[in-house]
Amino acid sequence: MTDGMRFAADELARLATDLLAALGVPADDAATAAAAVVQADLDGVDTHGMGRLPNYLLRLRRGIMNPAPQMAFVRRMGATAVLDADNGMGQVAAARAMREAVRLAGELGIGLVTVRGSGHFGATSYYTGIAIDAGMIGLALSNSPPAMAPHGGRAAFLGTNPIGVGVPVAGGDPIILDMATSAIARGQILKANRNGAPIPPGVAVDEAGATTTDAAAALRGALLPMAGAKGFGLALAVEVLCALLAGAAASPEIPSYFDNFERPSTIGHVMAAINIAAFVEPDAFAARAAGLIDGLHQVPPAIGSAGVRIPGERRSALRRQLLAGGVPLAPAAVAQLTQLAEELGVAPPSPIT
């Protein structure tokens, strides 16, 4: 938490929707993108929340992100489809792709939809959440600009290529994985750099390839993959699916999210939904999922640990807390959003009083 003001999630969604609509994003698309952005804040992934919105707005103003794209499914075969996002917002494209994957899975047991010509989609959990809401297992992947050195190399080449998995647990919190394939998320390094804080050892190298705990040096250098060769392998698999299979740009071809406002991102995503009912009785699945989670909670804690935490457990609790008590935003983010609201003629953010 920060010491900033707090805002109702609905008010943040209203603000984000208004700001996007003011730049020509159709109302439905603006609402979708706003929901994805606010959910990142609710999930504690504030690097992909309202603080990131000005970056998207700048892309729309510069004309490198298309506010009103002609998104189209350009190929279809059975349980698969290819969405060309026409350089629209990543949130809009990814949500549309996951909804289509859910529809295909409803008919054919599984749906796999690739996306090309897209932009940064934020946290994966909004998209796997669409599958969870449909009672399905969801998978969300994306490639991203070069940020991470391959295992054995010293320079950034692949992105931090995230993997998201969502599993519905009837009567309980869903299982939600939302992880970069790097040892640390790039957003964490950006945050450390802003705060003048060090980064943990072993997660990044400087420009010369030496490991560093200096955030600024790491940003000029490269992140390292999680678990060495294994994380590199997973990042490469994500790259193959999101770039080569989707027909999108590969990581090395993607312009920086933060330093390049001249070219569209042209990145790729993969969204998959799995229809549980095609495989087992959903009630049996739900009961066994609850039993598996109970069993994990009963494992004796590691030395120095408070015990096993199921992936998604913390974010579900935080979501409830922030929905009830409001989302804290840092003063700098509030000031930037207030100024953008003024420039674009929309109502400024109104905090909880």
Next chain:
Amino acid sequence: MTDGMRFAADELARLATDLLAALGVPADDAATAAAAVVQADLDGVDTHGMGRLPNYLLRLRRGIMNPAPQMAFVRRMGATAVLDADNGMGQVAAARAMREAVRLAGELGIGLVTVRGSGHFGATSYYTGIAIDAGMIGLALSNSPPAMAPHGGRAAFLGTNPIGVGVPVAGGDPIILDMATSAIARGQILKANRNGAPIPPGVAVDEAGATTTDAAAALRGALLPMAGAKGFGLALAVEVLCALLAGAAASPEIPSYFDNFERPSTIGHVMAAINIAAFVEPDAFAARAAGLIDGLHQVPPAIGSAGVRIPGERRSALRRQLLAGGVPLAPAAVAQLTQLAEELGVAPPSPIT
């Protein structure tokens, strides 16, 4: 390499086929299982190769693995199917499931086949190789007996739940991921224990939950997941798919591969195939895959590294070398296989002279 004798891969496959057939495995199934076992040796995964065969033979003799199962697809929906393996060999079931996934992907762009009631399938690369041979991307997952502590816990609960991904690269070696979600493969700890060698720090805990470099203590304790919470999350995702979605036993319910010869394994797998031609032109995919690999090879080496190695590169080279020069087997493995051949009335292994 060991200082043992060398055997032609074909001779090892002949021996494995004969031994399995002598215990009632039908000829085709015996040949499939033998091919999977020998490929593990060719790939350098000797913990899952001919040295593991006596374990399978013992299960067949004890009647806890079914030599002539009535495997059947018990559910089908669109691009998905559920194979009940009837406690047959994992290799036979997983290969059949992947062939079905490839067939479904040929019609519907993707195929996803779950397997229940199965056994240890060895290395994932044999199954992703079936997809690669069909020009498709393959995914192979399995759960396994409890061996790994969840992040935050101190006792074994999930298995080392492996993830395999295979990507065809026309004109070059395929990309092959074949990784346990633990920080180290259990087979590596078994090998260290046999050799009286230490294991690396930070990969396992003893019975009391303290980190250990003693292989025997680690075998009584638990492996740790790769990359902490991230590896645990991936292992849990594999568990959800292979146990809950497949309707197979969950890891905590699975008897040990090494200490329990009283109960069938009843584990689950997931096999998926993705038809590249459903998404992009295969020629374009092939050219871009080659370009991506070239780019990775050109990344300057990390300090102290010989440079970037693509997942699968080493095993493809080793496979060529061992196919040409023979597979080395340790003297103890040769002695055990020779004795089994005598007991079961088949020709003993004949080394390259």
